[in-house]
Amino acid sequence: MRQLNNLARLLLVVTVLFGAIGCNRLMKDRANVEKDPHVLAGQARFRARNYRGAIEAFDKALRVNPNNWAAHFELGLIYYNEDRLSDSASAIYHFQRLLNLNPNHHMADQVKDYIKVCKVRLGSEIYEEPAQPAIHRHLASLQAENKQLKQ
Numbered sequence: 001m002r003q004l005n006n007l008a009r010l011l012l013v014v015t016v017l018f019g020a021i022g023c024n025r026l027m028k029d030r031a032n033v034e035k036d037p038h039v040l041a042g043q044a045r046f047r048a049r050n051y052r053g054a055i056e057a058f059d060k061a062l063r064v065n066p067n068n069w070a071a072h073f074e075l076g077l078i079y080y081n082e083d084r085l086s087d088s089a090s091a092i093y094h095f096q097r098l099l100n101l102n103p104n105h106h107m108a109d110q111v112k113d114y115i116k117v118c119k120v121r122l123g124s125e126i127y128e129e130p131a132q133p134a135i136h137r138h139l140a141s142l143q144a145e146n147k148q149l150k151q
Contacts, residue, residue: 033070036061042074051082069101073111080114088118088125 033039042057055078061071076094079087095111095118105111 033065033068036065036068036070038064039068039070039074042071046074046078051078051085054078055085067101069098069105072097072101073105073107076111076114080118086121088121091115092118092122 038057038061042054042061045051045053045057055075058071058075058078061068062075065071072094076091076098078085079091079094092115095115098105099108099111102108
């Protein structure tokens, strides 16, 4: 019985140590991705409204570290918010990568809402009427033919 208690204590100590080491590593990882020079450059360019430059910087951060959740977050925001650069599919990709890499991100709930909005946008883009006149003419002729066949 005494050996069992000693074994349980040893197991508890080992678990606490590994937990502390793991938490410390997570904190270092968080600091590393947030202080990445490419991420910082991208944030500065974003503040200066140089969105294409910001995208370049965040893409560089991801080439260096594909698991840089901070870069994924920033790119998701750019593709979600910026009208001229709006790309719902890219926003979903980067937001989903953020949530996979950092599920406890302080904006995780908001990011999930952004993803829902992007999916609605994608759906409306897919189901828009064709804008090409030739397609409209062909559609009108098919509708007229269909109407004649029904009579």
